[in-house]
Amino acid sequence: xxxxxxxxxxxxxxxxxxxxxxxxxxxxxxxxxxxxxxxxxxxxxxxxxxxxxxxxxxxxxxxxxxxxxxxxxxxxxxxxxxxxxxxxxxxxxxxxxxxxxxxxxxxxxxxxxxxxxxxxxxxxxxxxxxxxxxxxxxxxxxxxxxxxxxxxxxxxxxxxxxxxxxxxxxxxxxxxxxxxxxxxxxxxxxxxxxxxxxxxxxxxxxxxxxxxxxxxxxxxxxxxxxxxxxxxxxxxxxxxxxxxxxxxxxxxxxxxxxxxxxxxxxxxxxxxxxxxxxxxxxxxxxxxxxxxxxxxxxxxxxxxxxxxxxxxxxxxxxxxxxxxxxxxxxxxxxxxxxxxxxxxxxxxxxxxxxxxxxxxxxxxxxxxxxxxxxxxxxxxxxxxxxxxxxxxx
Amino acid sequence: xxxxxxxxxxxxxxxxxxxxxxxxxxxxxxxxxxxxxxxxxxxxxxxxxxxxxxxxxxxxxxxxxxxxxxxxxxxxxxxxxxxxxxxxxxxxxxxxxxxxxxxxxxxxxxxxxxxxxxxxxxxxxxxxxxxxxxxxxxxxxxxxxxxxxxxxxxxxxxxxxxxxxxxxxxxxxxxxxxxxxxxxxxxxxxxxxxxxxxxxxxxxxxxxxxxxxxxxxxxxxxxxxxxxxxxxxxxxxxxxxxxxxxxxxxxxxxxxxxxxxxxxxxxxxxxxxxxxxxxxxxxxxxxxxxxxxxxxxxxxxxxxxxxxxxxxxxxxxxxxxxxxxxxxxxxxxxxxxxxxxxxxxxxxxxxxxxxxxxxxxxxxxxxxxxxxxxxxxxxxxxxxxxxxxxxxx
Numbered sequence: 001x002x003x004x005x006x007x008x009x010x011x012x013x014x015x016x017x018x019x020x021x022x023x024x025x026x027x028x029x030x031x032x033x034x035x036x037x038x039x040x041x042x043x044x045x046x047x048x049x050x051x052x053x054x055x056x057x058x059x060x061x062x063x064x065x066x067x068x069x070x071x072x073x074x075x076x077x078x079x080x081x082x083x084x085x086x087x088x089x090x091x092x093x094x095x096x097x098x099x100x101x102x103x104x105x106x107x108x109x110x111x112x113x114x115x116x117x118x119x120x121x122x123x124x125x126x127x128x129x130x131x132x133x134x135x136x137x138x139x140x141x142x143x144x145x146x147x148x149x150x151x152x153x154x155x156x157x158x159x160x161x162x163x164x165x166x167x168x169x170x171x172x173x174x175x176x177x178x179x180x181x182x183x184x185x186x187x188x189x190x191x192x193x194x195x196x197x198x199x200x201x202x203x204x205x206x207x208x209x210x211x212x213x214x215x216x217x218x219x220x221x222x223x224x225x226x227x228x229x230x231x232x233x234x235x236x237x238x239x240x241x242x243x244x245x246x247x248x249x250x251x252x253x254x255x256x257x258x259x260x261x262x263x264x265x266x267x268x269x270x271x272x273x274x275x276x277x278x279x280x281x282x283x284x285x286x287x288x289x290x291x292x293x294x295x296x297x298x299x300x301x302x303x304x305x306x307x308x309x310x311x312x313x314x315x316x317x318x319x320x321x322x323x324x325x326x327x328x329x330x331x332x333x334x335x336x337x338x339x340x341x342x343x344x345x346x347x348x349x350x351x352x353x354x355x356x357x358x359x360x361x362x363x364x365x366x367x368x369x370x371x372x373x374x375x376x377x378x379x380x381x382x383x384x385x386x387x388x389x390x391x392x393x
Numbered sequence: 394x395x396x397x398x399x400x401x402x403x404x405x406x407x408x409x410x411x412x413x414x415x416x417x418x419x420x421x422x423x424x425x426x427x428x429x430x431x432x433x434x435x436x437x438x439x440x441x442x443x444x445x446x447x448x449x450x451x452x453x454x455x456x457x458x459x460x461x462x463x464x465x466x467x468x469x470x471x472x473x474x475x476x477x478x479x480x481x482x483x484x485x486x487x488x489x490x491x492x493x494x495x496x497x498x499x500x501x502x503x504x505x506x507x508x509x510x511x512x513x514x515x516x517x518x519x520x521x522x523x524x525x526x527x528x529x530x531x532x533x534x535x536x537x538x539x540x541x542x543x544x545x546x547x548x549x550x551x552x553x554x555x556x557x558x559x560x561x562x563x564x565x566x567x568x569x570x571x572x573x574x575x576x577x578x579x580x581x582x583x584x585x586x587x588x589x590x591x592x593x594x595x596x597x598x599x600x601x602x603x604x605x606x607x608x609x610x611x612x613x614x615x616x617x618x619x620x621x622x623x624x625x626x627x628x629x630x631x632x633x634x635x636x637x638x639x640x641x642x643x644x645x646x647x648x649x650x651x652x653x654x655x656x657x658x659x660x661x662x663x664x665x666x667x668x669x670x671x672x673x674x675x676x677x678x679x680x681x682x683x684x685x686x687x688x689x690x691x692x693x694x695x696x697x698x699x700x701x702x703x704x705x706x707x708x709x710x711x712x713x714x715x716x717x718x719x720x721x722x723x724x725x726x727x728x729x730x731x732x733x734x735x736x737x738x739x740x741x742x743x744x745x746x747x748x749x750x751x752x753x754x755x756x757x758x759x760x761x762x763x764x765x766x767x768x769x770x771x772x773x774x775x776x777x778x779x780x781x782x783x784x785x786x
Contacts, residue, residue, distance in 0.1 A: 044452030
């Protein structure tokens with residue numbers, strides 16, 4: 001009876017990380033595997049107050065059905081903040097509230113992709129995007145991610161050869177690599193894309209979490225008519241609401257709204273109202289600076305520990321923001337093999353495999369620093385370093 | 394550039410009701426067009442308390458990411474209540490929390506339907522289901538809805554001829570007709586389906602809102618291996634959370650979980666925790682009986698007014714629960730034409746057209762009674778009756 005299911009669902013990869021998180025359900029394990037924001041920084045009390053205010057003053061309204069596009073004042077807040085940060089002038093009509101950026105991707109897949117249509121992503125790439133978009137097409141092409149951004153030669157070749165409909169990128173503090181595209185790389189990408197009929201999706205969950213360096217240009221500035229920007233409250237407020245947004249040009253937006261309505265009518269309204277009230281009553285910048293301070297000092301602790309303990313032939317990225325860094329073992333060493341060792345040594349990470357479309361036993365791994373304090377980081381990296389030394393001679 | 398979009402999105406009908414609701418944005422209009430639960434019955438104070446309790450005691454946890462399947466105690470509550478109401482024994486593993494039943498339908502469409510696969514729905518049928526499933530296939534067949542449920546001859550013919558993958562029904566107080574399938578009709582449907590490779594989707598948002606008569610059997614009892622049950626908190630607690638659930642057999646569930654994860658990772662956790670706390674601290678049955686009392690007396694008022702004012706050749710259903718009744722004009726009269734008249738007379742309803750897959754200018758209309766008090770109902774039906782008399786000679 002199994003053949004009653006659709007072709008599309010048979011090809012969706014299961015979440016590898018979910019499987020890994022099951023393995024490491026041991027409190028003695030130091031885990032750098034997760035991808036969660038640090039819960040100690042959630043503004044619990046402020047959110048409780050915001051919820052009370054909304055229930056006390058607008059209870060019946062807040063609990064009723066609402067509009068597909070989302071709560072207008074919240075969409076306006078998002079547009080205003082985006083405009084201020086980027087010196088742009090998008091309108092509230094270009095903003096749709098979604099159940100996280102993951103849903104925005106699902107809607108984008110739905111409205112753009114026929115079965116064989118080509119999608120381009122970074123290598124390594126965000127596995128949630130691979131999983132989500134593979135529901136709609138299997139036809140992925142990848143472009144190597146260099147330290148400054150996309151490999152432009154590969155980009156040009158792929159655009160020329162495969163006429164992809166979508167190019168998915170995470171240009172700020174990429175998941176999994178922690179790499180940020182330089183402004184020059186972004187400009188060159190935009191200039192190349194102007195010659196093709198391809199939309200660029202800029203997924204930007206971490207952009208506000210920059211603890212070093214200068215903010216780079218959003219593609220909305222460089223390629224306004226062909227850029228779709230995804231944002232989320234998950235990393236700057238809290239993920240439990242499952243609220244994010246998509247900023248898209250008009251003709252894309254009208255299709256997104258139809259798809260959103262078909263998918264779940266509208267995003268949870270109680271959550272939209274609570275977050276809006278929180279944003280109204282509190283200074284988001286102040287809250288974000290606390291997060292940046294913490295993640296920044298944890299990242300620096302991790303880099304220090306790596307410098308001290310890792311063998312010299314191990315490469316790693318040094319992100320200016322976000323939650324992850326990326327380690328590359330010498331060629332021919334398997335991160336999966338390393339993982340088996342480190343679990344016994346009570347430290348965990350995510351082997352690189354799920355971040356590649358068609359590769360296994362890769363020599364790369366993702367390490368998260370947002371959820372461990374400096375002492376734990378030092379101890380975890382020490383354990384990881386001994387395992388690396390055992391494996392890599 | 395419009396041809397960059399997918400074939401599937403080009404065929405999704407826009408929400409007709411949304412367009413209608415725009416027309417009637419006039420406070421003087423008595424609207425029987427909506428499909429909303431009555432907001433005066435929302436348990437605002439109890440929900441505020443439940444929210445406070447969760448934020449005060451589990452704030453960091455409630456605001457974090459969570460599991461794809463949903464909050465375990467909430468899933469257990471749903472399974473227990475379903476078992477108790479139906480004298481069944483489903484397990485918590487058969488329950489997935491979704492962003493409303495609309496999302497459950499979206500996930501079902503995703504995991505079952507290839508482009509040309511056949512879907513069967515009632516005529517008239519729920520327009521949200523038509524909209525949602527048409528994202529995945531255009532191949533709809535319809536079965537006439539009789540006063541006792543599905544026309545069995547048509548069902549058998551369609552199953553034989555088209556081998557549909559899915560049969561979508563709303564057997565309790567159907568939207569739009571208010572019709573409830575008899576137990577006999579349900580048993581006959583189940584017996585027929587046992588001979589075919591078709592899953593039945595029982596969408597049951599209103600089943601608990603029975604103010605007259607006896608509860609009928611769920612298809613989960615009659616056809617346990619091939620039934621998928623959709624439920625929702627929208628009509629029994631509040632729709633603002635966008636929380637519902639799907640109950641499905643194991644092999645369906647494992648695919649639904651993959652699709653849910655790809656779609657939006659998990660349902661909003663803050664909402665799940667608040668609703669769970671509300672259910673724990675309050676007697677849901679007591680709350681529901683308040684809703685039933687109100688909707689029941691409003692329905693009776695509407696039936697009385699109809700009897701008093703409508704011409705005798707107008708047919709209408711007399712639902713035992715739910716929120717809608719269904720009016721049939723004599724043949725060859727158009728409900729759309731009636732609508733144009735009634736708007737001028739300051740009363741609104743939904744013309745039947747969007748509830749049909751391929752018909753327009755039908756002679757049927759949907760009237761909602763959940764949101765108007767008895768006096769307003771009397772006045773609105775009076776206005777409606779005069780327009781009908783003008784149109785139908």
